[in-house]
Amino acid sequence: xxxxxxxxxxxxxxxxxxxxxxxxxxxxxxxxxxxxxxxxxxxxxxxxxxxxxxxxxxxxxxxxxxxxxxxxxxxxxxxxxxxxxxxxxxxxxxxxxxxxxxxx
Amino acid sequence: xxxxxxxxxxxxxxxxxxxxxxxxxxxxxxxxxxxxxxxxxxxxxxxxxxxxxxxxxxxxxxxxxxxxxxxxxxxxxxxxxxxxxxxxxxxxxxxxxxxxxxxxxxxxxxxxxxxxxxxxxxxxxxxxxxxxxxxxxxxxxxxxxxxxxxx
Numbered sequence: 001x002x003x004x005x006x007x008x009x010x011x012x013x014x015x016x017x018x019x020x021x022x023x024x025x026x027x028x029x030x031x032x033x034x035x036x037x038x039x040x041x042x043x044x045x046x047x048x049x050x051x052x053x054x055x056x057x058x059x060x061x062x063x064x065x066x067x068x069x070x071x072x073x074x075x076x077x078x079x080x081x082x083x084x085x086x087x088x089x090x091x092x093x094x095x096x097x098x099x100x101x102x103x104x
Numbered sequence: 105x106x107x108x109x110x111x112x113x114x115x116x117x118x119x120x121x122x123x124x125x126x127x128x129x130x131x132x133x134x135x136x137x138x139x140x141x142x143x144x145x146x147x148x149x150x151x152x153x154x155x156x157x158x159x160x161x162x163x164x165x166x167x168x169x170x171x172x173x174x175x176x177x178x179x180x181x182x183x184x185x186x187x188x189x190x191x192x193x194x195x196x197x198x199x200x201x202x203x204x205x206x207x208x209x210x211x212x213x214x215x216x217x218x219x220x221x222x223x224x225x226x227x228x229x230x231x232x233x234x235x236x237x238x239x240x241x242x243x244x245x246x247x248x249x250x251x252x253x254x255x
Contacts, residue, residue, distance in 0.1 A: 016214070029222075031200055046136050057213050063141040065196050065204035065222050067177045073218040074207070 008101035017079030029064035051086045146202040158232045161240035166231040175248040181218035182231040189215035191234045198227035
């Protein structure tokens, strides 16, 4: 489905890498109704995993209470400028994709 | 016959799951818990994730606004000075599904995460930090002037 929904900024600083990720996603909860009163089916990102050089540095499980266009920030030890982060997301519908971002 | 069959099936599935766990240890850190994420009360959600109720701790810091003008986007950040943090979870007591997010913190990642959550109405927000020695929590009341859960 949608490709390239993640916008990530990763910055190596003082031996740590600060990662900020924003996903462009409606995060439909399944609680909302459309104009004619039918429930809009849930469609939100369930998991987002970030890996650096094959090692998972953050794994997120998300629920319905995550805002649309979810934002995530965290810091991990290590990380070199120019290396790539691998970010894999999975929707509740089963759609999944892996995107990469360079550490700056 | 049925018994033997279901036992065999269980053994086979169990073996398969264990095998997958070995093959993909990265993915197997913490599976998305359906029971916890779809629970409709905070107690039920916590019960699905933790063996014992988390105890309040000053070593867990929850940063959240006092008043969220827009419940659709409430910035939250959690950090902890505790050692050996393995996961962080965020609960919103009055949401239809209280468990907002669960972060698995591998070794080498700091116990400091930020995200943005949705809040239906004024509620207590609770952060639970899990370490090797148990679960610890911090909570804060966030007032919401416009709800963000629709409906």
